[in-house]
Amino acid sequence: MLLKHFWGIRNGFLLICTLGLLAACDQQDKTSQTPAAPPPSVTVAPIVSKQISTSLEYVGRTRANQQVELRARVTGFLLERPFKEGSDVNRGQLLYQIDPAEFEAAKKVATAGVERAQATLVDANKTLERSRTLAARGTVSQAKLDESTAAAAQAQADLAAAQADLTAAELNLGYTTITAPISGRIGATTVDAGNLVGPDAGVLATILDLNPIEVEFAISERQMLDYQQRKATGEARSxxxxxxxxxxxxxxxxxxxxxxxxxxxxxxxxxxxxxxxPNAEGLVLPGQFVNVLLVSSEPRDEVVVPQAAVQTSQAGAFVLTVDADNQVTAKPVELGERSGRDIVVKQGVAVGEMLIVEGVQKVRPGAKVSPTVITPVGSDS
Known part of the structure; x- marks a missing residue:
């Protein structure tokens, strides 16, 4: 009885295994009959060449065409500051007015000194003339004549000194009015009306001439020598x-x-x-970092590809192309300068090859793809 029960269990186990194997084989047959996934779709375009102007690019910094620092040349209280900070000012425009009362009084004193010196000179010259007449008659000694001559010369010198004092007084009075020496944009002021200003007050404000704007940059001495030598032989390009x-x-x-x-x-x-x-709109301001491009005026035919189609790896830059069998190939490239949305390829691909411009993230080298051809790259850049 026990043996019969054992053989019953054994036969049941074998039956279950057999049914499992049959089910697995049936599933495998169904799997093998599932169609393969279609190749990924990509957008390709034939590589073309276009006219490119060779350029060299340098980092530079902008600077004003002219820069003037405004300072007070005389000491006094500031009466008014009529300009608006950060605004454009014209040459000759009033910017600061220092109280002129003290300097007007000094001018009047200097004017009186000139008139007094003139009167003294007139009297000294008349005395000299009388002394010369009397000396000719022998009624005045030579010593008296010499005194009259010296007095006239002294009066002439006193007049010159008085005139110099008047000139200085007029200059100081003029210095109470500070106007714009150039046209440009004025910055922030360091002093407002009511404050005492003078030569020790430092810079009151700064005016910058922004049109044109200047850019300063540097090139290597080797590049300069190469250019000068090519220029001497007529090989340098404009x-x-x-x-x-x-x-x-x-x-x-x-x-x-x-x-x-x-x-x-x-x-x-x-x-x-x-x-x-040219910077008529004042778009560029001094102190900005910019890139100066020295662009050749004689363009050349260059192979270009969209910058978006270029990928990089540890080995360098590369692009993905599709051959006649719709198979993807990775091609290392040597890149040149940028031109709008394109970039020059010096070596690695040729005109006419099909470049993947969209869908590069879906494929890998050696894979089959379903390409859709569009307008040649570089033709509309």
Missing amino acids: FEPKLRLANDTMLETPGELYFIDNQVDPVTGTIKLRVRF
Whole structure:
């Protein structure tokens, strides 16, 4: 009885195993019949070339075309300060008015001194004439004539000194009115009406001429030598300066190179250059960091790709292309300068190759893709 029960359990176990294997085989058959997933869709465009102007880019700093610090040249109480801080002022515009009463009185005193000296000179000259007449008759000694001559000369010198005092008084009176020596934008004032100002008060305010705006930057002595040698042989290309601002926008109007320093900085091995850019709207302010681009005026044909299509790895920059079999290939590239939304490729790809411009995150090298061709890259940049 026990043996019969054992064989019953054994046969049941074998039956269960057999049914499990059959179910597994059936599931495997169903799985093998599931269709493969379609290749990922990507957008590709044929690589083209376009006219690119070669450029060199340098970091520079803006500076005012002119800068004037306003200072008081005489001491007195400030009566008025009629300008608005941060506003544009015109040359000759009143900016500060110091109380002129004391200096007007000094001018009157100096004027009286001139009149007194003139009267003394007239009297001394008449006395000298009489002395000369009497000396000719022998009724006046030579010593008396010499005294009259000296007195006339002294009176002439006193008049010159009095006139100098009057000139100084007039200058000091003029210094009580401080006007704008240049047109430009005035900054914050350090003193308001009612305060005592003078030569020891320091800078009252600063006026900056912002149009044109200047940019100072430096190039290496090697670059300067290369350019000068090419210029001497006629191989140097003409260029125009352009300005890229801190927000990555370009100033529309090109600039003008107007200054090259006459020595090399021994610490940095660089030479200072300055360029001017029109700045009628006052968009660019002194002290900003900007990028100066020296753009060649003779463009050349260059292979370009969208900057968004370029990827980087530890080995460097690369792009993904699709061959005739719709297979993805990673190609290392050597990049050049930027041109709008594109970037120049010096080496690594050729015109006509299909570049993946959208969907790069969905594929990997060696994978099959379903490409959709669009307008050639670089043709509308």
